Amino acid sequence: DIQMTQSPSTLSASVGDRVTITCRASQSIGGWLAWYQQKPGKAPKLLIYKASSLQSGVPSRFSGSGSGTEFTLTISSLQPDDFATYYCQQYNNYHTFGQGTKLEIK
Amino acid sequence: EVQLVESGGDLVQPGGSLRLSCGASGFSFSSYEMNWVRQAPGKGLEWLAYISSGGSTVYYADSVKGRFTISRDNAESSLYLQMNNLRADDTAFYYCAREKQVVPGDYWGQGTLVTVAS
Numbered sequence: 001d002i003q004m005t006q007s008p009s010t011l012s013a014s015v016g017d018r019v020t021i022t023c024r025a026s027q028s029i030g031g032w033l034a035w036y037q038q039k040p041g042k043a044p045k046l047l048i049y050k051a052s053s054l055q056s057g058v059p060s061r062f063s064g065s066g067s068g069t070e071f072t073l074t075i076s077s078l079q080p081d082d083f084a085t086y087y088c089q090q091y092n093n094y095h096t097f098g099q100g101t102k103l104e105i106k
Numbered sequence: 107e108v109q110l111v112e113s114g115g116d117l118v119q120p121g122g123s124l125r126l127s128c129g130a131s132g133f134s135f136s137s138y139e140m141n142w143v144r145q146a147p148g149k150g151l152e153w154l155a156y157i158s159s160g161g162s163t164v165y166y167a168d169s170v171k172g173r174f175t176i177s178r179d180n181a182e183s184s185l186y187l188q189m190n191n192l193r194a195d196d197t198a199f200y201y202c203a204r205e206k207q208v209v210p211g212d213y214w215g216q217g218t219l220v221t222v223a224s
Contacts, residue, residue, distance in 0.1 A: 001168065034210045036151075043201055043214035044151065050208045087151055091210045094165050095141065095153035 002026050002090055006098035012106040017078045021101045023088035025069045032092035035064055035073045038100075039084045047086075048073065078103075108132040108213045110202050115218030122192050122222070128185035128202030128215055136160075136180035139205040142187045144198040145217075152198075155187065156205075192222045 003026040013019050023033065031051040036044035046055045048064035051071055061076040075082055083105050088098040114126040128140070142154040155176040156165040164176050175188040185202050199217040203210075 032208075036211070038151075043203075043216060044211065045214075046209070046212050049210060049212075053208075055209075055212060089151075089153070089210060091205075094167070095156065095210065097143075097151040097153060100150045 002029060002093050002096050004088055004090055004096050004098040006086075006088055006101050008101060009099065010102045010104060012104045013078055014106045015078050015080055019075050019078060019103065021073045021086055021088075021103075023066075023071045023073070023098050025071075025090055028068045029090045029092035031067050032090060033064070033066070033071050034089045034091065035062075036087045036089065037082075037084045038087065044087065108204075110204065110213055110215035112200060112202055112215040112218035115200065115220045117221045117223065118192055119224050120193060120222055123188070123190045124192065124220060126187040126189065126200055126218060126220070128187075130183040130185065130204070133204075133213075135178075135183040137206070140176075140178060140185045141203045141205055141211065142174075142176060142185075143201045143203055143211075143214075144196075144220075145201070146195070146198040149198075154200075157185070189220070192220075194222050196220060197222050 005024045007022050033051045035048040038044040047058050047062050052064045063074050086101045090096050109131045111129045118124050141156050157176045161178050173191045177186045201217045203214040
């Protein structure tokens, strides 16, 4: 089974900051990686698919990169609405989620 | 408008069974692959099961293989998850999510809560 490891688990940042979350796969998944945002009591929201493709309607301050085993999600300038938990998901071989990164207000 | 609505969550005793449903509307259900994902209270997301658009291909996470069965009725635009031999650690919110080709989960339902306790 493919394991997904996100870092950091918690990230404290301020409005306007540039932040990066990393996701590592235990084996190569090509570019088959998605990123989701989840707020308390809500379903996850797709942000990025196929590692770097921005889902329709998602602000351009979100971007994704990487291939193989290492991937990143970058938020270029944090907005108040961005404080949430973020998950990566591989879908190269079945599906596996990372453990999540909670983005908190500093 | 695309909508996915889960139902069937309940309080069930350990060892019991439950069938979850996910009703779809606003899109051509038979053209999409579907997944079930769960989230224990305060925990992360866990993928459970996948079914192809026609229903001929299914995959399961090891944690539910042999206990859970995913199925679909394209005529009724509905997805199902039959859960047997439930355990306390199956307590979670259960979500259905659609998938197509390179896009794994662009729409999700609101979730339904399954509580396994005596």
